[in-house]
Amino acid sequence: MxxxxxxxxxxxxxxxxxxxxxxxxxxxxxxxxxxxxxxxxxxxxxxxxxxxxxxxxxxxxxxxxxxxxxxxxxxxxxxxxxxxxxxxxxxxxxxxxxxxxxxxxxxxxxxxxxxxxxxxxxxxxxxxxxxxxxxxxxxxxxxxxxxxxNRLSQAVEEKRKEGHKDVDQFFQTERDHNLVLAGCAKTAAERFLDVVQTEQKIAVACGHFSAALHLCVEPGEDSDKQAFSKACVKLSEVFDSMKKNMTSVAENNVSTLGLGLDLESRYQEAEKEMLFRRTCKLVELESARRNAEKAKPVKKAAMEEVKKAAETEFDHICGVAKQEIARFQGARVEMLQQALVQWCEKQLLTAKESAEQFNQHLQALRGMA
The missing domain is CATH 3.30.1520.10 (Phox-like domain)
Structure with a gap:
């Protein structure tokens, strides 16, 4: 160990x-x-x-x-x-x-x-x-x-500080934007997940229908039965191709835009936690300043030290937070752009492959007619 x-x-x-x-x-x-x-x-x-x-x-x-x-x-x-x-x-x-x-x-x-x-x-x-x-x-x-x-105790003990008015307009604006973006990112990820799960269900249904068509195949020398069986086999192949196409589309959605939206949503929550921690420190700083102002002469020096320590710590947090926000905003744009590009590239490739395959099925069905 x-x-x-x-x-x-x-x-x-x-x-x-x-x-x-x-x-x-x-x-x-x-x-x-x-x-x-x-x-x-x-x-x-x-x-x-x-x-x-x-x-x-x-x-x-x-x-x-x-x-x-x-x-x-x-x-x-x-x-x-x-x-x-x-x-x-x-x-x-x-x-x-x-x-x-x-x-x-x-x-x-x-x-x-x-x-x-x-x-x-x-x-x-x-x-x-x-x-x-x-x-x-x-x-x-x-x-x-x-x-x-400690997120659990933080959520229970510090919930009241979430709505505390910020003294810095930069951070107040960022908190407001984050509140909106976090909700939108979560909703977008949930809606896109619904799309993917529907595609998976369609793929499964196509696979079941493809298998069911084979049950319609009947042996025998009768020409009508042979023609019907041949049509069922060909349709089964078509629906099997549809199953593979829909499966690929769903997999592409997950591996590209799906993961991008998931990461965006979780990162927005991570930024919200950071902004909340800073707000809690702001409340502590304001409390330290009030205590220093009201302190009796015997405790004045000690309270001033506490206030200075809180101010120094808060300044450090604000400096790092501004750098982090700037870095995050640039990174999230690049991340989502990359996810969208990969999504388009993969879906275009899948569409081209499927179009070629469906065209072959179409020509085969025309030949049968």
Missing amino acids: MEEVKEVTSTLSVDRHNINVTEVLKDGDSLTFLIVSQKLSGTGEYHVARAYDDFEWLQQHLFSQEDVPGIQGVIFPPLPAKAQVNASAKVMKQLGFLGLGEWQPYCKALETFLRQIAAHSILSKNKAVEIFLTSSDPPGRQRVRKNIF
Whole structure:
């Protein structure tokens, strides 16, 4: 088992662009993900096996860096919800696109999570990242100490701070925009998921109809029966092609725009969490200022120190947050653009292949007539 990680500066020895989740292994109800990372030296690769708990271990170590100035202003790459073998309907709904198909979409989401961390100027320096990607031993399962990012307690104890008026118009505007975009991104992902699931149902129905047409085939020398059987066989081939076409269309939707919309939705939520953490610190700062103003002479100096510390911390958070927002806005446009381009390219290729195949079926049916 790995040693207890100390949060110190560390330089990654892997190429951040070549971190791949290549396979998922199932052992009963447990899942193990195989991660292959290219060494930065170019001399080989690291191969490690990680369970979902290991990903949570990494995330918690990143969350707990309270000694890093401005860490609360970071938009943390969102970790997908835990996948399960034979998952319930509730879990499948939570996973959305990541619960479709085999395991490729989910592995792709974990891969994106790791690449985003490795590319982050602050998060990539945490020693836990290097250990996670390179050590053959599994990470420790010890609980990381409670910290500012405990989402459950944050939601319960700090909910009232969400609507607090911001003193900085930049952040107030960003909070307003994020509220709208988070809702739109979630709705877009849900609606597109409905489209994909409908396509999958159509593909299954075409497959069933194709198989049913074979039941109409009758043996015998009767010419009418032979002609009817031949027509049924040909129609069965047509519907089988329709099944394959619709299956490819659905797979293309998932692997391109579907994953893009899913990531956009989860990142909007990650930005919302960052903005909320900053708002909580703003409330704390305002409280510290009021306490300093009202403090009695004997406690005045101590309260002033608390106020200065809160101001320094808040300034760090705001500085990091503005950089993160600028980086995020550029990255999300590029990400969605790439997803749309890939979606169009794949669907055009599928359409051309299907058109050629359907044209062959059409010529065959004309020949039969």
